[in-house]
Amino acid sequence: MTEGRLFEDVDTYINSLFAVEDAVLTRAVERSTAAGLPEIQLSPGQAKLIYLLAKMIGAKRMLEVGTLGGYSTVWLGRALPDDGELISIELDPGHAKVARETLVDAGLDKTCRIIEGRGLDVMNTLTPHFDMVFLDANKDGYPAYLKQAIRLVRPGGLIVADNVVREGAVLEPSKVDPNAIGAAAFNQALASHPQLEAIVLQQVGIKGHDGLAVARVKDD
Template sequence: MADNQIFEAVDQFIDGLFGSEDQALIRLRQRAAEAGLPHIEVSAGQGKLLYLLAKLIGARRILEIGTLGGYSGVWLGRALQADGELVTLELDPAYAAFARTSFNEAGIGSQTLILPGPALASLASLTGPFDLVFLDANKDEYPEYLAEAARLLRPGGLLLADNVVRKGAVLDPLADDPLAKGAARFLAELSAHPQFEAIVLQQVGLKGHDGLALAIRR
């Protein structure tokens, strides 16, 4: 068995034990496939990790940048305290409408606020504090999102940023790869940022070779 097949098999094994999806999440993925949404959402195991991290810090207010169909938002929203709120930003109004249905079907519709349009414009209108910020949108703007996360997170709040390894492309980004260049710049700025303590976890498996950045706001 090739290495990538082993990694995928282990991911499926872990997801079966710890990241099992309920009917709402299964239905969400089915709807997304039928609607032709890009298959770029987090895996079930990654969703469970987001959920646990949010639970560990007792999150009452979560900001997500990049809603897509709402899959990661469901995991995050279900981790909220009873009086909590998920604010999620989505550029595409069709995806935002799709996610609204996803949140309602998952039972967290009353706790979610979806803001359609360019993320940086929406971010400028927000005030903190947030307990957790999750970045999973266009990587070329990750450095700008980092500045907003530093403004909006409470001390001790958690910043998570997905897709920051990009199959190793961050080591030497090509001139015509703005996503890898953005991720590399984000990691460089995060590592030197005086308001964050951070690390990056490499990931392999169902989502290929990528990584998740984790940072605590000082």
């Protein structure tokens, strides 16, 4: 068995124990595939991790930047209490349409709201205090998103960002790869910002080789 196949098999094993998809999540993936959306949503295990992070801090107000078909939105929405709120920002109207159908299917359309528009533009209109911000949009925009996330997240809250390793491309980001350049700049800003304490979790498995950044906004 090759090393890559072993990572995938272990990932599948973990998902089978800790992140089994129910019918709503299965339909969410099928709906996105049928609509021609790129298959870049989180794996079940990755989604379970952000769900648990939200639960651990008792998140009641969350922001997601990058909705895609709503798969991760459902996981985050399920972490909310009944009086919680999730705002998800999506640039592509077609993606937003699919995601709204998924939220209705999941019974989360009352607590989860999708705003169409550019991530940074919408973030600029929002007011603190969010308990958690999850970034999963264009990586070249991550450094700018981080500045807004720090403004929006309460002390003790979390900033979580997907795709920050990019198969190791962040080690030597090419001038022709804006996503790797953006992820590397984001990681550097995350590590050096005085208001944050953070780590990047390197991840390998069915979604390939990448990483998840987790940062806590320090208490005042």
